[in-house]
Amino acid sequence: MEAAILTLVSQFKAYAGDDGSASTLSRDEFHRLVASQLPNFVKTACDPDAADRLMSSLDENGDGELTFAEFWQLIGKLAGKQGGFAS
Template sequence: MEAAIAVLVAQFKAFAGADGSTDTLSKGEFQNLVTSQLPNLVKNSADPAVIEQLMSSLDQNDDGELTFLEFWQLVGRLANQHGGFSR
């Protein structure tokens, strides 16, 4: 599990760093991450409306960016669904 966490953190920082800051994902960075890294788990990820709705549901402080903790909610939701725990 440690390796999986290291990969998640590294991927977040890599995508977040596109604008110079590795602390948060902008909407564009988030869309790039989701479409390239989660295409089979996030349906219609290329649709801007899907990204907008998903980002809004994660962005707890409504600042238009996602912190790692806000992004982590998505990881948890997807893992829960993928593992069949959400039934």
């Protein structure tokens, strides 16, 4: 599990910061990350409008960017569905 956490953190950092803050994902960074790293888990990865809606649902403070904590919600939801823990 430690390796998985390190991978998640490093991938977040690899995509964050291209368009601004190195500690958040902008809209475009989020789109690139989801399309590249989660195409089979996020079925809407190639649909920009659906990806925007997904990002908005995760963006708790409404600033148009995702912190790692906000992004982590997506990882938790995807892991729960994959493991049969979420409805």
